[in-house]
Amino acid sequence: xxxxxxxxxxxxxxxxxxxxxxxxxxxxxxxxxxxxxxxxxxxxxxxxxxxxxxxxxxxxxxxxxxxxxxxxxxxxxxxxxxxxxxxxxxxxxxxxxxxxxxxxxxxxxxxxxxxxxxxxxxxxxxxxxxxxxxxxxxxxxxxxxxxxxxxxxxxxxxxxxxxxxxxxxxxxxxxxxxxxxxxxxxxxxxxxxxxxxxxxxxxxxxxxxxxxxxxxxxxxxxxxxxxxxxxxxxxxxxxxxxxxxxxxxxxxxxxxxxxxxxxxxxxxxxxxxxxxxxxxxxxxxxxxxxxxxx
Numbered sequence: 001x002x003x004x005x006x007x008x009x010x011x012x013x014x015x016x017x018x019x020x021x022x023x024x025x026x027x028x029x030x031x032x033x034x035x036x037x038x039x040x041x042x043x044x045x046x047x048x049x050x051x052x053x054x055x056x057x058x059x060x061x062x063x064x065x066x067x068x069x070x071x072x073x074x075x076x077x078x079x080x081x082x083x084x085x086x087x088x089x090x091x092x093x094x095x096x097x098x099x100x101x102x103x104x105x106x107x108x109x110x111x112x113x114x115x116x117x118x119x120x121x122x123x124x125x126x127x128x129x130x131x132x133x134x135x136x137x138x139x140x141x142x143x144x145x146x147x148x149x150x151x152x153x154x155x156x157x158x159x160x161x162x163x164x165x166x167x168x169x170x171x172x173x174x175x176x177x178x179x180x181x182x183x184x185x186x187x188x189x190x191x192x193x194x195x196x197x198x199x200x201x202x203x204x205x206x207x208x209x210x211x212x213x214x215x216x217x218x219x220x221x222x223x224x225x226x227x228x229x230x231x232x233x234x235x236x237x238x239x240x241x242x243x244x245x246x247x248x249x250x251x252x253x254x255x256x257x258x259x260x261x262x263x264x265x266x267x268x269x270x271x272x273x274x275x276x277x278x279x280x281x282x283x284x285x286x287x288x289x290x291x292x293x294x
């Protein structure tokens with residue numbers, strides 16, 4: 001009887017300890033890739049987006065994914081996947097200057113050669129990007145994709161391939177301290193030194209995981225919000241741990257933990273401005289028993 005009581009006490013103690021461990025784990029440490037992925041929804045002709053991101057921006061084309069009622073168009077930047085999805089209602093999402101609307105507003109890509117980038121824009125019928133002095137002494141241009149969402153082009157001649165294989169995700173937020181705490185403490189991204197941005201006229205606060213950097217800036221409260229056109233995807237090894245931590249820290253859950261498909265288990269969360277942070281775990285199917293073992 002004493003042994004049974006001791007065993008019950010051990011179980012009672014172990015359960016809260018496990019929950020506490022899950023609620024404090026760094027979600028970035030659960031990542032199964034050295035980067036995050038990013039998605040952008042659009043409502044223009046898909047061929048325009050395919051041409052723009054593939055031929056004009058020069059991103060690597062990846063196999064698309066068939067979805068119920070649509071298709072996920074995919075491109076690669078290093079190990080990051082840029083996912084584009086046609087969404088009829090996306091034409092109603094807020095656009096406009098970066099300083100006027102909160103949300104994941106800017107995708108940043110890095111290039112070695114300004115002339116080559118400019119030539120691709122002109123060749124495909126787009127205005128030549130207007131490059132000028134930017135952060136870190138680099139030349140920078142802000143351009144709009146066919147869906148009127150922002151792309152930042154950064155020219156860095158002679159940089160390492162690692163830089164060209166990286167991507168930055170620029171967010172306009174309403175409360176810097178809340179957003180910084182979310183990406184630093186809840187998600188567990190590495191905090192980098194702040195950077196002055198002469199183009200946007202703000203201080204950028206970068207948070208990195210591998211080759212993907214989330215960059216935060218603010219133009220104050222009370223702005224219009226765009227929470228739907230873009231978001232972040234994390235591929236993780238334990239999505240249940242994300243669920244535990246989100247509930248423990250009262251993070252808003254948009255779509256509860258569940259099976260998205262036969263091979264994917266997901267949970268969709270919101271950051272303090274409602275920007276999607278979507279965690280996905282690939283479920284490995286057990287191999288079928290061999291005939292020899294029957």
